[in-house]
Structure formats: structure tokens, C-alpha cells
Amino acid sequence: MVQKESHDHVNDTDLDNVEVISIKDQVISQAVQRPPAKSLLQTFSTTSKETLFPDDPFRHFRNKPSHRQAIMLMQYFFPILDWLPKYKLGFLKNDFIAGITTASLSIPQGIAYAKLANLPPVVGLYSCFLPPMVYAIFGSSRDLAVGPAAVISIVLGTLIREDLGPEVTDPRAHLSLAFTSTFFAGLFQFSLGFLRLGFVIDFLSHAATVGFVAGVAVAVCLQQMRGILGIQNFTKKSDVVSVLHSIFRDPAHWNWRTVVIGICFLTFLLGMRQISKRNKKLFWLSAIAPVTSVFLATVCVFATHANEHLSIVGQLRKGINPPSFKELHLTGPLVSKAMKNGVIVAIIGLMEAIAVGRTFASIKNYHIDGNKEMIAFGMVNMTGSCMSCYITTGAMSRTAVNNSAGCKTSLSCIFMALIVMVTLLALTPLFHYTPNVILSVIIFSALITLIDPVEAYHIWKVDKIDFLACLGAFLGVCFQSIQLGLLIAVAISIGKILLHVSRPHTATLGKIAGTSIYRSIEQYPKAVRIPGVLIVRIDASIYFSNSNYIRERLTRYIEEEQGRDKLPGESALKYLILDLTPVMSIDTSGIHAFVEIHRALKASDIQLVLANPGAEVIERLHRGGFVDILGQRWISLTVDDAVHYCSMQLPRDNNVDNHEDVSECDVIVQIIPKFGL
Incomplete structure (x- = not known):
């Protein structure tokens, strides 16, 4: 029987009302239940599982025979063992065409981006050969085209130049620090994936990334004016003020030949890109435009002996990647700087690769595991650092070409790598007369698309604090340094989180x-x-x-x-x-x-x-x-x-x-x- 309670506003004779209130009291007291008590071990186990394994990646392993679990475990860590046995011969044509098309873009970009990192051009080709092969084994994206990228190349080059100082002219020191930084970048990426700490890269918001990338694009595009204008004495600093001062300090020293070549081929590259955008079936025009530009410019220089008046690439070493174990310095005064550089480029590389991979995965309606991608890129960069490669990631431009060319699996990356291998073994002498102005033009045309004022305006309309992070990162990169821009971006993003929490x-x-x-x-x-x-x-x-x-x-x-x-x-x-x-x-x-x-x-x-x-x-x-x-x-x-x-x-x-x-x-x-x- 339900006990009756008395209330100040209820008369003693109003028993019906007291009955109602008593029932309501009992209902309310029973409505919100306390969950079953958990031990400290159970609480810790549940919290750890939800923090580190929210997707429960091993849920499919349960209730399987032990031999089947072993096979599934191997397939989890080596995705190639999952998709390769299921490969259909009908995919071969698509993957081969995609590999050829992507290689035609990767080869000139690899040479150009190595220049951005102040590395020998052949290192860019090395980084287009081995990393895609390793990624095909460990990666889970079908579309991602792996290789050097513009943003991390300039970031790595700038960081190393500041670490060594402008007075250091030994290219071996620069190369050694680049390989060591790449090794630590891979180690950091692998650790994040293995420990399932991928949420670390989420502290750099989308708005901050837009501003940071745009700032880097502006700074790098201005720096490419050195090659386009043929300026010999150029600043080593990356801020806009110093670069503009170097450009307009003495216009009389501009080389009219490089200016003409630069304008002509820049118009060609941008024109091909516009045609490809308007007609999706002509995507290949934009893809082959860089290698076509390299071929035409090289032939013209060779035929006219213009190398006497132009800066050229010069001799490229034939052969595939030589070992670089001895170049890694894991002890000594530069180790801390290499670790710092590695963490910075690792985070930027992961952000770009995972964002690009997820974008194209959503288009084709499949899923990629962010933590597995981190492990994959960790293996790519650790292996690459030992084989004369510098930091690589999944670039948007090459991935878009790979996807548009109809790739079906990661086998397209292997075909791309094989074509780069043929280039390294037999075709590198052909790049001897390639003018550096063409490389500057390729970089300029690729990076100018990363400046997105429409997206910045959209961020302004949606969230003013996000726009502040975007603007802060942009101005920090443009007028001070890449490190400061990145620091401002992270600081404002974390500050926004703290503001919402507090x-x-x-x-x-x-x-x-x-x-x-x-x-x-x-x-x-x-x-x-x-x-x-x-x-x-x-x-x-x-x-x-x-x-x-x-x-x-x-x-x-x-x-x-x-x-x-x-x-x-x-x-x-x-x-x-x-x-x-x-x-x-x-x-x-x-x-x-x-x-x-x-x-x-x-x-x-x-x-x-x-x-x-x-x-x-x-x-x-x-x-x-x-x-x-x-x-x-x-x-x-x-x-x-x-x-x-x-x-x-x-x-x-x-x-x-x-x-x-x-x-x-x-x-x-x-x-x-x-x-x-």
C-alpha cells in the first residue's frame, strides 16, 4: 500500500490529493536509477577502452576459430593481405592507367618539391618510388597517392635552414638533418597510431589549417619569384616583407628570359587546369601538363643552348634509392632539433593525408581507419628515411588525379612507383637541361590553388572565433615564420576549447x-x-x-x-x-x-x-x-x-x-x- 505524505498546502480531509502526491513522490523516487556499481578495475578498463578503442577494431575477431583470428589479425595490420586476394583482373586496366597518369604528375612535382625542401632533385624522385610501395602494404585508402607535398616540403626546408643557420653551406648536413627529421616524423606517426592517440592532430582546427596552408602558399609562391625572375641573390627568410624586399630591391637584375618562359608555362598550366575543371573527362590534361612543360622546356633549352643564360637542374644520379642509414644521426647536438622538426611535419603530414583520404573514401562509400593510416605513414617515413627519402604524405592534387583516372585499389600506387623506378634507372639524364624556372612555375601553379578566400569568408560568416584562428595563422606565417603561424593556430584552437569548457x-x-x-x-x-x-x-x-x-x-x-x-x-x-x-x-x-x-x-x-x-x-x-x-x-x-x-x-x-x-x-x-x- 502506498504511504500517504502530508504537505503544508493539503488539507487533512483532502485524501485524494494526498494520494496523488504520494504516488507522484514514489514515481519520482524510482524514475532515476543509479547504475550498477563497478570496481576500480572495471571503471579503468571501460574508460581506457572507450578512449583508445572507441571503434572496437577487434570486434569482428570474437567467436572465430584461432586460425581465422590469426589471419584476420594479419589482414588488420597488413591491409594488402585483405584486398589483394580479392583483386579482380577487370581492375587491372583502371589501376594501370591511373598509375601512369599519376606518375606523369608525380615526377615533375617530386623534383620541384625537393627543391622546396632545399634537397637534391633526385631525392624527390626517390620519395616518389619507395613510399608508395610501402603504403600499398600498410595503408587502407584505395585512392591516396603518396609522395612529397608542397606544404611539408617548405616547412621541413625552412625548419632545417633555421636549425643549421644561413652560414652553413654543406649540403650533406642539410640532407642528413632532413633524413633524421623524417625518421622521427615516422616514429611519431607510428606511435600515435599504435597507441591510438590520433585525437592529438584534432587540436589543429579546420579554420586554423585553412589559414596556415594559405599563409604557407602565399609565402612559397612569393619565394618562387626568385626562379621565375631569375634573381641570384635572394633572402633566406620566409616572411613576406623580406621576400618582397628581395624581389623589388633591384629589378634591373631580373632575367627577361626566365620571365618570358615563366609567364608562358604558367599560363599553359593554369589554362589546362581550367579546362580540366570545366570538363571532368579531360582531367588528364591537368595531370600531364607539368611533365609536358618539363619536356618542352628541356627540349628548348637543349636545342638553343640557353643553359648559358638559365639555371638548370643539372646532372641527376641514375639508379634507385641508395641506403641512407649512415646519414641518420640519432645522437649528438642536432637530435633534439630533428625530433622537433619531425613532430611538426608529422602532424601536418597526417592532417593532410587523413583529410584527403577520408574525403575520397566518402565519395566511394568506404571507410579508412585513422589510426591504421598513422601506422602506415609511420612505416612509410621510417622506411623512407633509411632509403634516401624525405617526409611524404598523401597530396590532394595527385590523389584527385588518381581518383579521376579511375583507380580501383592501391595497386595504382605500385604502378606509379614502378614508372618512377624506370625513370630513375634510365631517364634521369633527360632532366639535365630542365630549367629551374619550370620547377618554380610548377610549384607556383600548384600552391596558388591552396589560397581559398571563399572558404575564409565562409568561416567568417559561421564562426568569428574560428576566423580569428584562421587569420592569426595566416598572418603569423606571412609576416613572421611558419613555426609562429603554426603555434598561433594551435594556441587559438586550444584557447577556443578552453573558452567553451570554462x-x-x-x-x-x-x-x-x-x-x-x-x-x-x-x-x-x-x-x-x-x-x-x-x-x-x-x-x-x-x-x-x-x-x-x-x-x-x-x-x-x-x-x-x-x-x-x-x-x-x-x-x-x-x-x-x-x-x-x-x-x-x-x-x-x-x-x-x-x-x-x-x-x-x-x-x-x-x-x-x-x-x-x-x-x-x-x-x-x-x-x-x-x-x-x-x-x-x-x-x-x-x-x-x-x-x-x-x-x-x-x-x-x-x-x-x-x-x-x-x-x-x-x-x-x-x-x-x-x-x-
Whole structure:
């Protein structure tokens, strides 16, 4: 039998009303359940699993025979063992054509991007041969074309030049530090993937990345004016002011021959790109335009003996990648700098590769594992550093060409690598007379597309703080250094996170007429306030970093509510309902803040009510003793239940819901279907 409770506003003879309130009390006390208790080991195990293995990558291994589990484990770490046995001969033509097309773009870009990193041009070709072969074994993307990329090339070259100083002219020292930085980049990438810490790269937001990449593109494009204008004495600094000063310091020293060649081939490359954009079937025009430019320029220089007036690539070493174990310096004064460089280029490379890979995976409706990609690129760069390769990633331009050419699997990367191998073994002498101005033009035409004012304007419209991160990164790179731009981007992105954590959003709620739904009054001005009841939603977990702010914000809400003009007959504020639906967690500081709020409200004759606390929240409120302080009956399953319960406690003439009388029988009718009574 249900026990009857007495209330101040209920007459002793009004037994029916007492019965209703008692039933409601019992329903409320049973509505929010405490989750089953877990041991410390179970809690730690669950938390670790959700943090490191949210996708549960080994879920398919369960309930399988041991030999099958061993095969699946090998396929997990070596994806080529999964797709190669299923390979269809019908895919061979597509992958071969895609490999040839991508190689025609990769060869000139590899030579040009090695120049960006201040490395011998042949190292760029080495980095287009071995890394794609390794990625085909460990990578999970079907479309990603692996090789050197413009942004990480210039970042690595700038970092190494600053580490060694402008007075160092020994190319072997620069090469050695590049290989060592690449090794540490691979080690860092592999560690992130193996430990499943891929969320680290998420601290660089999309907006910050847009600004950073645009800043690098502007700085590098201006630096390529050295090759296009044929300037001999050029600054070693990367900021825009220094570069512009070097360009316009003495226009009389510009080489008119390189200017003419540069303008002609830049017009050709940009024209082919526009044609390919307008007609998707002609994608190959943009793909072969760089190698066509290299061929035509080389033939012209050779036929006219213009090498006497132009800077040329010179002799390239024949043969595939020589070992570079001896070039790795894992001890000594430069190790710390190599590690620092490796971490920076590793993060930038992973961001580009995973973003590009996921973009094309979504187009073809398949999934790539971010952590497996990190392991793959870790293996690519660690292996490459030992075989004369510098840092590589998945570049957007080559991947787009690979996808447009109809690639079906990673076998297209292997075909591309084989064509580069043929080039290294037999065709490198043909690049001897290639003018450096062509390499500058190829770099310029590739990077100018990374400057995206439309995306920057879109960021400005959507989120002003995001635009601040974008602008800060852009200005930092352009006017100071690449490192400062990256630091500003990360700092503003983390600052935005801290701002949201320390100043979470809150909202006062009202009832949508004719429903049991409660929404923000600011968003829905027609939502009805409940007389005598203030409903506040907290839109974040409650931690030490924001508990004081939440307490102060609730105090202001109460003061504003008490100072609001009341309707005739409307009672004073008696209840504060906190909607905890968005609150996923609470710590001891948050519980202490709740205790202080409850104490202050009691002194003002206002009752605190909690609505829909989650499993972790209610568990910690129990352990912290706050449930005993507040009382179980003041914790409700939904906001609507809490409002009904509070309305029944108010005096009869103020028992209002949506400005209409709500009788106890109406409450019973609404309670019974919800709780099965």
C-alpha cells in the first residue's frame, strides 16, 4: 500500500490529493536509477577502452576459430593481405592507367618539391618510388597517392635552414638533418597510431589549417619569384616583407628570359587546369601538363643552348634509392632539433593525408581507419628515411588525379612507383637541361590553388572565433615564420576549447504550447514560462574549470527571474529545475558547487530540482552524498515530470501549466502511461 505524505498546502480531509502526491513522490523516487556499481578495475578498463578503442577494431575477431583470428589479425595490420586476394583482373586496366597518369604528375612535382625542401632533385624522385610501395602494404585508402607535398616540403626546408643557420653551406648536413627529421616524423606517426592517440592532430582546427596552408602558399609562391625572375641573390627568410624586399630591391637584375618562359608555362598550366575543371573527362590534361612543360622546356633549352643564360637542374644520379642509414644521426647536438622538426611535419603530414583520404573514401562509400593510416605513414617515413627519402604524405592534387583516372585499389600506387623506378634507372639524364624556372612555375601553379578566400569568408560568416584562428595563422606565417603561424593556430584552437569548457552555454527553458517539450526561450520566444518555476539547461559537463561560473550564472538567472514583472496572481519563484540532459560528467568541484547552490536556494525558500541526470552524473552525486542532501524525490526523469511535480506543490490557485488549470487527475493521467502504473 502506498504511504500517504502530508504537505503544508493539503488539507487533512483532502485524501485524494494526498494520494496523488504520494504516488507522484514514489514515481519520482524510482524514475532515476543509479547504475550498477563497478570496481576500480572495471571503471579503468571501460574508460581506457572507450578512449583508445572507441571503434572496437577487434570486434569482428570474437567467436572465430584461432586460425581465422590469426589471419584476420594479419589482414588488420597488413591491409594488402585483405584486398589483394580479392583483386579482380577487370581492375587491372583502371589501376594501370591511373598509375601512369599519376606518375606523369608525380615526377615533375617530386623534383620541384625537393627543391622546396632545399634537397637534391633526385631525392624527390626517390620519395616518389619507395613510399608508395610501402603504403600499398600498410595503408587502407584505395585512392591516396603518396609522395612529397608542397606544404611539408617548405616547412621541413625552412625548419632545417633555421636549425643549421644561413652560414652553413654543406649540403650533406642539410640532407642528413632532413633524413633524421623524417625518421622521427615516422616514429611519431607510428606511435600515435599504435597507441591510438590520433585525437592529438584534432587540436589543429579546420579554420586554423585553412589559414596556415594559405599563409604557407602565399609565402612559397612569393619565394618562387626568385626562379621565375631569375634573381641570384635572394633572402633566406620566409616572411613576406623580406621576400618582397628581395624581389623589388633591384629589378634591373631580373632575367627577361626566365620571365618570358615563366609567364608562358604558367599560363599553359593554369589554362589546362581550367579546362580540366570545366570538363571532368579531360582531367588528364591537368595531370600531364607539368611533365609536358618539363619536356618542352628541356627540349628548348637543349636545342638553343640557353643553359648559358638559365639555371638548370643539372646532372641527376641514375639508379634507385641508395641506403641512407649512415646519414641518420640519432645522437649528438642536432637530435633534439630533428625530433622537433619531425613532430611538426608529422602532424601536418597526417592532417593532410587523413583529410584527403577520408574525403575520397566518402565519395566511394568506404571507410579508412585513422589510426591504421598513422601506422602506415609511420612505416612509410621510417622506411623512407633509411632509403634516401624525405617526409611524404598523401597530396590532394595527385590523389584527385588518381581518383579521376579511375583507380580501383592501391595497386595504382605500385604502378606509379614502378614508372618512377624506370625513370630513375634510365631517364634521369633527360632532366639535365630542365630549367629551374619550370620547377618554380610548377610549384607556383600548384600552391596558388591552396589560397581559398571563399572558404575564409565562409568561416567568417559561421564562426568569428574560428576566423580569428584562421587569420592569426595566416598572418603569423606571412609576416613572421611558419613555426609562429603554426603555434598561433594551435594556441587559438586550444584557447577556443578552453573558452567553451570554462564558460559553457546555459539557457532558460519554456514549454512549447500543446507539447511536453521544453526549449530555450531565446530560441523559441513563444515558449511559455512556468509560473513559480525557473528551468535552466546546462549544456556542458561540470568540472572545476566551470563550476564557479555555473554557480554565478544560476544566481544571475534567479535574480533576473525575481526582478521580472509578474502576471496577475503569479506566485514568486519557488523552484529551480536544472535540466542535466547535456551534462555527461561532473567532478567533486561540480558537486561542491551544487551543495552551495542548494544551500543558497534554501535560504531564499527556493527548492532545487534536478532533471534527467546521466548515469555517470547520478552515480557521482550518490557517491558525493548530494542525493542525500537534496532528497531523492527532487530528482526527476524528465523536465516535464519535474514541472508537474513542482506545480502540484504550489498553492492551488497558482497550480498552472500553460496558463491553464491542471488538476491532480490530469497529472495522474499523464503519469500512468509514462511509468506503466
